Amino acid sequence: MTLRRVRESETLRSSPVETLNPLMDRRKFLKSAGVGLGVGAAGSLVPNPIFREASAAAVEAPKLAQYKTICTKCAVGCGLIGEVKDGVWVSQEPWFEHPINQGSLCAKGAAARSAVISDKRLRYPMKLSGGKWQRISWDQGMSEISAKLLELRKKYGPDALHINFSAHFSNEHGYGIRKWAGMWGTNNVDFQARI
Structure with missing residues (x-):
């Protein structure tokens, strides 16, 4: 067997062309593809009973x-x-x-x-007892807080209490807290926005 060097262009010209379908050449394939695309495009213009125009179901808005x-x-x-x-x-x-x-x-x-209106908002008084929060009555909560405040005032004086109210309080809440602090005898009142 003798080997000889050939140029690449000679190899391409002399190699036989392999096709998957020997009855169809490239020109016949392109013609068939064009006809298929044309038929598909024309078929999309024909109304199809399977498909219909999208529409939203009628939803009545809630009365607010x-x-x-x-x-x-x-x-x-x-x-x-x-x-x-x-x-x-x-x-x-x-x-x-x-x-x-x-x-x-x-x-x-x-x-x-x-x-x-929040699921996280407390709707009743809670007391930490034995490491767990327990629901208590409003009367019990007010009584315990009042007794503790009076005890602190008697022992340390009215200025031992500092009241800092939240930005979630309204102006009216803030006014009420300030009036209560004045009645208590302290000027130690501040607002979250100032801190």
Whole structure:
């Protein structure tokens, strides 16, 4: 067997062409593909009973009463629209026409509803007893807190108590706390936003 060096172009010209279908060459294949695409495109124009135009089912919006109100989380007085269903505040919307905030709310205002209606909110007094929280009555809670406060006041004086109230309190809550502190005899009152 003799080996000889050939150029690449000679190899390509002299090698036999292998096809999967000897009855169809490249030209017949391209013609068939063009006909198939044309038939497919024309077939898409024919209405098909299997497919129909998409449509949404009619959904009736819940009946919500809307109340324009003022956010009580600070003294600015931003407006919001509270949406109420069956006496329960279910959502809130921006009040775009309000002259102060024109629909925008800070984080506290945006969370105003969740401060009132939340699964995490306590709805009754709790007492830590034996490492576990136990529900107690309102009367028991008020009695125990009152007795402890009077004991501290008698032992250390009225200024031993410092009252720091949360930004989740409304202006009215803050006013009430300040009045109570004055009645108690202390000036040790502060607000979370100042700290």
